[in-house]
Amino acid sequence: MVAGPVRAVHKKKKFILWQSFFLIFIVLLAAYILLQSPIFTISKIIVQGNNKVTAGEIVQVSGIVTGMNIFKADLHTASAKVNVLPMIKGVNIIRNFPDNIIIKVVERVPVALVVVDGKFVELDAEGYYLRAGSAAATGLPVVTGINVQAAGPGKKVKGKELDVALRVVQELGVQLRNSLSEVHVGNVGLITLYTLEGIECQLGMPENVAVKGNYFLQVIKELQAGDKNIEYVDFSIVNSPVVKYKD
Secondary structure, eight states, X not given: OOHHHHHHHHHHHHHHHHHHHHHHHHHHHHHHHHHHOGGGBOOEEEEESOSSSOHHHHHHHHTOOTTSBTXXXXXXXXXXXXXXXXXXXXXXXXXXXXXEEEEEEEEOOEEEEEEETTEEEEEETTOBEEEEOOTTOTTOOEEESOOOBOOOTTSBOBOTTHHHHHHHXXXXXHHHHTTEEEEEEOTTSOEEEEETTOOEEEXXXXXXXXXXXXXXXHHXXXXXXXXXXXXXXXXXXXXXXXXXEOO
């Protein structure tokens, strides 16, 4: 009496089993085609956002090469490798189907120099050691008066008041920064600026830096327009600046 229903259930299970095998076969076949098809062979690796680091260096460090299957490229590992470069702050690698890889990077921007073991090195606003530098680099004043310790490129440079000095450099703005040769931090935290022409600016405590910087920039412009020689400018008190002219 129950033989018929039992055989029907058995046939249904057998059909489902074969159906499952067929689906698995289709999935494996599709995977094989994707991994072997020349359509998905990487033909171009595009680097975007780089100015200081060459595209060739970034691609080489990533480990991704043309000729490999786009699905076999380990983007997570490649990103971690590129992030090790001292000049790189962030990276995002994506597959641009069917055959391109795009590496988007955000570089660190050097804002100042410090002396480490007798050599100039570039620092970004966060204090990261980027690479060897030069005192002749436009827009990169040398931070002095601070004892610094550096573990090497890609690592943060340590030093008392270094973070304050870098903040001051940032707040001064690019235009004034390009005119500076040195940012000196005194024993009690007083900041003194020196221009490429040797003009001294006593900035005082690192407060109202942007306002003081704008005043100093105006003084420099007036100096360039006239024939007066300035010995120093004192902006310790924002509302009462003092300008000392050379005799």
